[in-house]
Amino acid sequence: MLRTEEMLLNVGPQHPSTHGVFRLVLKIDGETIVEAKPVIGYLHRGTEKLAEDLQYTQIIPYTDRMDYVSAMTNNYVICHAVETMMDIKVPERAEYLRVIAMELGRVASHLVWFGTYLLDLGATSPLLYAFREREMIINMLNELSGARLTFNYMRVGGVKWDAPEGWIDKVREFVPYMHEQLKGYHMLVTGNEIFMNRVKGIGTYTKEDALNYSLSGANLRCTGVKWDLRKNEPYSIYDRFDFDVVTRETGDAWARYHVRLDEIEESLKILEQACEQFPAEGEILAKVPKIIKAPKGEAFVRIESPRGEIGCYIASDGKKEPYRLKFRRPSFYNLQILPKLLEGETIANLISILGAVDIILGEVDG
Amino acid sequence: MSGEKDLEQLKKEAAAKAKAAALAKMKAKELGEEKEEAPSEDLDIAKQKAAAAAKAKAAALAKMKAKEQGEEKEEAPSEDLDIAKQKAAAAAKAKAAALAKMKAKEQGEEKEEAPSEDLDIAKQKAAAAAKAKAAALAKMKAKEQGEEKEEAPTEDLDIAKQKAAAAAKAKAAAAAKAKAAAQANQSSEAGDDAKAKAAAAAKAKAAAAAKAKAAALAKQSGESGGDDEKAKAIAAAKAKAAAAAKAKAAASAKAGGAAGDDEKAKAIAAAKAKAAAAAAAKAKAGGGTVKAEPAEEAKPSPNQPYLDKYIRVIEEHLGNDHIEDYYINNLSKDVPTLVAKPESYYKIAEFLKYNEQLGFDYLSELHGTDFETHMEVYVHLYSYKNSQSVALKVKIDRDGPTIDSLQPLWEGANWPECEAYDLLGIKFNNHPNLHRIMLGEEWVGHPLRKDYEPYDVEV
Numbered sequence: 001m002l003r004t005e006e007m008l009l010n011v012g013p014q015h016p017s018t019h020g021v022f023r024l025v026l027k028i029d030g031e032t033i034v035e036a037k038p039v040i041g042y043l044h045r046g047t048e049k050l051a052e053d054l055q056y057t058q059i060i061p062y063t064d065r066m067d068y069v070s071a072m073t074n075n076y077v078i079c080h081a082v083e084t085m086m087d088i089k090v091p092e093r094a095e096y097l098r099v100i101a102m103e104l105g106r107v108a109s110h111l112v113w114f115g116t117y118l119l120d121l122g123a124t125s126p127l128l129y130a131f132r133e134r135e136m137i138i139n140m141l142n143e144l145s146g147a148r149l150t151f152n153y154m155r156v157g158g159v160k161w162d163a164p165e166g167w168i169d170k171v172r173e174f175v176p177y178m179h180e181q182l183k184g185y186h187m188l189v190t191g192n193e194i195f196m197n198r199v200k201g202i203g204t205y206t207k208e209d210a211l212n213y214s215l216s217g218a219n220l221r222c223t224g225v226k227w228d229l230r231k232n233e234p235y236s237i238y239d240r241f242d243f244d245v246v247t248r249e250t251g252d253a254w255a256r257y258h259v260r261l262d263e264i265e266e267s268l269k270i271l272e273q274a275c276e277q278f279p280a281e282g283e284i285l286a287k288v289p290k291i292i293k294a295p296k297g298e299a300f301v302r303i304e305s306p307r308g309e310i311g312c313y314i315a316s317d318g319k320k321e322p323y324r325l326k327f328r329r330p331s332f333y334n335l336q337i338l339p340k341l342l343e344g345e346t347i348a349n350l351i352s353i354l355g356a357v358d359i360i361l362g363e364v365d366g
Numbered sequence: 367m368s369g370e371k372d373l374e375q376l377k378k379e380a381a382a383k384a385k386a387a388a389l390a391k392m393k394a395k396e397l398g399e400e401k402e403e404a405p406s407e408d409l410d411i412a413k414q415k416a417a418a419a420a421k422a423k424a425a426a427l428a429k430m431k432a433k434e435q436g437e438e439k440e441e442a443p444s445e446d447l448d449i450a451k452q453k454a455a456a457a458a459k460a461k462a463a464a465l466a467k468m469k470a471k472e473q474g475e476e477k478e479e480a481p482s483e484d485l486d487i488a489k490q491k492a493a494a495a496a497k498a499k500a501a502a503l504a505k506m507k508a509k510e511q512g513e514e515k516e517e518a519p520t521e522d523l524d525i526a527k528q529k530a531a532a533a534a535k536a537k538a539a540a541a542a543k544a545k546a547a548a549q550a551n552q553s554s555e556a557g558d559d560a561k562a563k564a565a566a567a568a569k570a571k572a573a574a575a576a577k578a579k580a581a582a583l584a585k586q587s588g589e590s591g592g593d594d595e596k597a598k599a600i601a602a603a604k605a606k607a608a609a610a611a612k613a614k615a616a617a618s619a620k621a622g623g624a625a626g627d628d629e630k631a632k633a634i635a636a637a638k639a640k641a642a643a644a645a646a647a648k649a650k651a652g653g654g655t656v657k658a659e660p661a662e663e664a665k666p667s668p669n670q671p672y673l674d675k676y677i678r679v680i681e682e683h684l685g686n687d688h689i690e691d692y693y694i695n696n697l698s699k700d701v702p703t704l705v706a707k708p709e710s711y712y713k714i715a716e717f718l719k720y721n722e723q724l725g726f727d728y729l730s731e732l733h734g735t736d737f738e739t740h741m742e743v744y745v746h747l748y749s750y751k752n753s754q755s756v757a758l759k760v761k762i763d764r765d766g767p768t769i770d771s772l773q774p775l776w777e778g779a780n781w782p783e784c785e786a787y788d789l790l791g792i793k794f795n796n797h798p799n800l801h802r803i804m805l806g807e808e809w810v811g812h813p814l815r816k817d818y819e820p821y822d823v824e825v
Contacts, residue, residue, distance in 0.1 A: 041804040048789075049813050085697045211728050211750065214778025225750065232753065299698035300731060300746055300757065311731050313744065324814075328731040328746075336781050365804065 004030055009347075013042050017120045017351045020361025024354075028347065036342035036350075038335060043365035051325040056082050056156055056292045059325065064150035066329060067363040069112050072098075072105035072141070073305035075154040077327070080235060081301045081312040082156045085294040093282035094158035095237045100171060100274050101144060101153060103267040107178065108137040109306035110260045110267075113358045117257070118189060120355040121198050126189055133181050140170055156292050158285035172275045175268050182264060190261075199253040203341045203353035206251060213337040216330050217308025218263065219357060221247045222255035229304040240277065241270045253356035260358070263306075293320050300328075307331050307358055331363040667694040672754055673702035679723050680704075680714065688714055695757065701746075703757040711743075711760040712770035718747060718756065719775050725751040729776035734767075734786035736815045741767040741792060745779075762792070771797035789814040 012023040021042035027035040047066065051059045056078070063074035076098060083090060090098075115130030138148050143164055145153035153160055189195055205213075207223040220227060228245040230238040246262040248255035294316035302311035311328030334357050341353050667673075677692055688710035695703045706714040718726040726747035735742045745758040762769050771794035772779040783794045784803035791812035794800055802809055810821035 041802075041806060044804040046813060084699060212777045214729050214776065227750065295697065297697040298695065298744075300701070300744070301699065302730060302746075309730065311746070313731065313733060315735055315737075324735045326731075326733045326735075328733075332781060332785075333778055336778060 006034055011350070013039070017355070018361075019116065019355070019359060020364075022354075022359070022361050022364070024342075024350075026342075026347070026350075031346045031348070033342045033345050033347060033350065036339045038338055040332075040335070040361075040364050043361050045366070047366055048325050048327070051322055053321060055320045056294070056322065059322075060154065061150065061152045063327075064147075064152055065362055066327060066366065067109075067305060067307065067310070067331070067360045068149055069360050070105045070109035070306045071149060071151050072102045072153065073303065073310060074327075075151060076102055076236075077301065077303050077305075077310050077312045078325075079154045079156050080303060081299055081314050082292060082294050084301050085297065085299045085314060085316065086156075086288075086292070088157050088286050088288060090158055090236075090286055091283040092237075093162075093279045094284045094286070096274055096278050097144075097159045097163060097284060098154060099236055099238065099241075100168075100271060100278075101141060101151075101159075103270050103274070104137050104141060104171070106267045106306045107264050107271075108134045108141075110264050111137075113260060113306075114185065117355045117358075118195070120351045121195065123189065123192075123195065126185065129181070129185065129188070133178060136174060136177075140167065140174070143167060143170075155285060155288075157288035158283070160285075162284045168275050168278050171271060175272045175275070178264070178268055182261065185261065190257075196254070198349075198352050199257055199356070201250075202253045202349050203345075203356055204250065204252040205337065205341065209337065209340070210251070213340075214333045215308070215337060216333065217304070217306070217358075218256050218259040219308060219334050219337075221245065221259050223251040224249040229302060229309060233302075235301070235303055238270075241273045243267075243269045253352055256356045256358075291320050293318055294322065302328060305330055307360065307363070308334055327366060329363045329366055331357075331359040331361075332366065335359050335364055667696065667700040669694055669700045669702050672756075676702060676704065676718075676724065676756060679721060680717060683721065684710075684713065684717060690761070698757070701755050701757050703759060705759045705761065708760055708762050708769060711758075712772070712775075715745070715747075715758060715772050715775055718758065724756075725749045726754075726756060727751065729772065729778045730755075732772065732779050732782040732786070734790040734792045734814075736764070736790055738764070738816050740764055741790065743769055743786065743792065745772065766793075767791065768793045768795060770795045771800075773797050788812070791815060 006027050006029050009026040009028050010023070011026060012018040013021040018024070023039040023042070025037040025039060026033050027037075045065070047062045050062060054062075059078060060075055063078050064071040066074050082088075111130040111134040115127035115134075118126035118130075141151060141153075142148050144167060145151040145161060147153075205223065207225055210220045210223045210225065216227075224247050226245050226247050229235070231243075231245050243266045246259050246266060248258050294314060296316055296318040298313065298315040300311060300313040302309050304310075308330030309328065310330050313324070313326040313328070314322050315324040317323045338354065338357065342350060345353065673692060673694055677689065680689060688707055689704055690707050691705040693703055695701050704714065718724050726749045728748040728750055729745065730748050731744070731746040733744055735744065740761045741764045743760050743762065747756050747758060748754070749756075760769060767790070769792060771783055773783060773794070774796060780798070781803060783792075783797055784799070784801055786792045787794060787797075787800050788802040788804050788809075789812055801807065805813070811818050813820075
């Protein structure tokens with residue numbers, strides 16, 4: 001009989017399939033992972049510390065760099081936190097612009113996930129299609145905000161720029177186009193035998209585990225928990241749109257794949273309605289003081305980002321800088337379950353499981 | 367020779383007046399409201415100099431106030447003031463007249479008076495006197511209302527008109543400002559330049575008095591309080607002062623009353639009329655706000671029943687000595703907030719999770735904050751079963767902060783507790799793997815502590 005022994009295998013931090021600078025120290029016995037120890041912090045930039053010396057508006061660009069694949073929701077969460085504290089009523093048009101920007105961002109974010117996940121699993125072409133569509137969204141957001149990824153678009157009380165002439169029409173035209181492309185994705189990938197073998201029944205966890213590990217977003221909904229903050233604790237104007245909360249029951253990577261792809265559909269639904277209802281004119285910024293001072297006290301708000309529940313806690317002592325700023329970063333929480341999922345799995349499944357969690361390291365490390 | 371003297375005199379007065387105007391305007395703007403009184407655009411050279419002086423002074427004042435503001439924790443109104451102040455400072459520095467006009471337009475406010483291009487010396491003198499009276503009046507009212515903040519303002523105006531004008535100016539300004547302050551619950555002090563030093567004390571008093579008055583919802587009984595030698599101007603001055611005071615208070619209450627505190631004697635009648643209107647408006651608005659605030663606080667939060675329920679259930683099962691404090695956090699979407707005693711923190715958390723009436727099965731967020739007086743751990747829990755949130759907080763000792771870990775209850779607390787340990791130095795008992803998750807084990811210090819000093823080997 002062959003003699004076997006456990007050995008350590010280091011994965012990352014510089015490794016393409018870790019989606020950034022994420023390190024895993026694996027104890028393996030042959031092909032099987034005995035123990036996985038995630039090591040994070042390589043991208044920790046001390047946003048929360050920096051924020052203590054910055055005014056609220058100045059913090060917004062830093063949030064772009066947390067979840068850099070979906071910066072709009074990050075922008076929104078801090079504005080929303082300050083607005084909640086100051087009780088600011090955001091103008092209608094600004095709300096619509098925000099929702100459209102955020103939903104476009106959500107579609108773009110899921111497209112990145114779709115492309116890179118398939119790339120992780122060895123399928124090259126889906127990435128090209130996904131990034132083609134994503135590029136259109138990025139261009140639209142670029143027209144709106146002047147930046148491709150780090151938008152710095154939202155402000156406390158509204159948004160920085162109004163939509164350029166004809167922009168809403170572009171979004172409107174994008175919706176059916178994207179619907180069409182999604183069908184293509186499903187034809188290309190969803191029924192693929194190899195793909196199904198690599199995701200079905202992989203990285204399975206139960207609803208109880210998901211709640212216990214504080215998972216959120218698609219990672220939670222894939223276990224059948226019908227939970228979406230846009231629906232359950234509506235913020236902004238999400239209560240005006242008709243859309244479904246996508247769930248699956250199986251709790252495996254296959255379920256997460258479907259939840260994300262179907263969420264693109266739901267986002268498109270919201271976009272369609274938002275473009276329909278978009279007010280012809282109006283303010284894009286509420287009347288707010290030039291120097292924003294949140295009242296003394298504290299607030300915690302949470303919203304639904306593409307990756308799950310992103311929250312922002314502000315403790316203010318009434319000055320123009322926050323006394324303490326804390327982001328509840330969904331990737332950070334979602335990643336916690338990884339060691340549990342990897343235990344007893346083969347190395348070949350590692351990439352599939354890690355990819356399905358959909359982490360952004362900028363957000364994990366804060 | 368005498369002609370020269372006249373010119374000198376004129377200059378001084380012009381300067382005094384311009385300052386007063388600038389100050390008054392600035393304060394009016396602080397109130398988020400345009401008080402109009404456009405200084406003359408084409409004053410002659412002497413006047414322009416005066417205006418420049420006034421601007422400098424106004425700027426200084428604005429700065430001082432900005433500082434004061436920085437230390438004050440106010441609610442919405444103060445923020446409004448903030449902007450207004452900035453505007454005021456900017457306005458004072460820029461062409462006062464032009465700006466004043468623009469703002470008046472913006473705010474849809476009626477411009478009060480045509481710029482006083484043609485003020486003659488007499489008018490200026492009258493204005494100075496009027497202002498002096500305004501201040502005196504403010505002071506007197508304060509006295510009459512039994513306010514303890516009083517003191518002899520500059521009764522000792524000497525004959526030199528210049529001084530009188532300066533003091534009067536300062537007082538008028540202070541009074542105007544004071545009203546703004548009164549509304550925002552802040553006492554502001556006016557910065558003064560060298561000339562107005564003597565008037566500073568008087569100003570402060572005037573401010574206090576005026577504030578008291580405003581607080582008392584301006585019981586404007588037209589008291590007569592001219593202590594100046596120019597008896598003829600008394601009536602006019604009083605009227606103006608009252609008008610200004612009322613108007614300002616009203617303005618701050620967003621009643622939108624515009625008042626003329628213009629120095630032109632002709633405006634007196636108008637000012638009086640306005641004063642009455644403004645006073646009425648203020649009485650309403652002021653009374654409204656005073657009542658509205660407690661009413662708002664008294665209004666129970668929609669989440670109050672939940673909080674009551676949590677407390678009731680906890681007390682039924684665990685006794686009543688585990689919760690230090692509980693309240694609805696209005697700033698945070700009315701989330702029911704419990705402050706647990708450190709020794710009961712884990713017990714409460716466990717109870718919140720496993721009690722079937724509460725069932726908080728989801729830990730949404732956990733983090734620590736260094737409040738300098740104490741360390742705090744904030745936990746946001748959610749019950750999917752009941753669709754309810756609760757914020758659980760615990761205050762712990764800042765030196766060597768230690769608290770039980772929640773990881774045995776919610777696996778999701780694992781990394782957040784590591785983060786709190788790493789960045790704040792909070793130790794979590796019974797945590798399976800408490801380590802520096804972000805910074806690495808060799809890092810010295812805990813950066814989010816308020817007393818953190820970056821450690822650098824080379825320094």
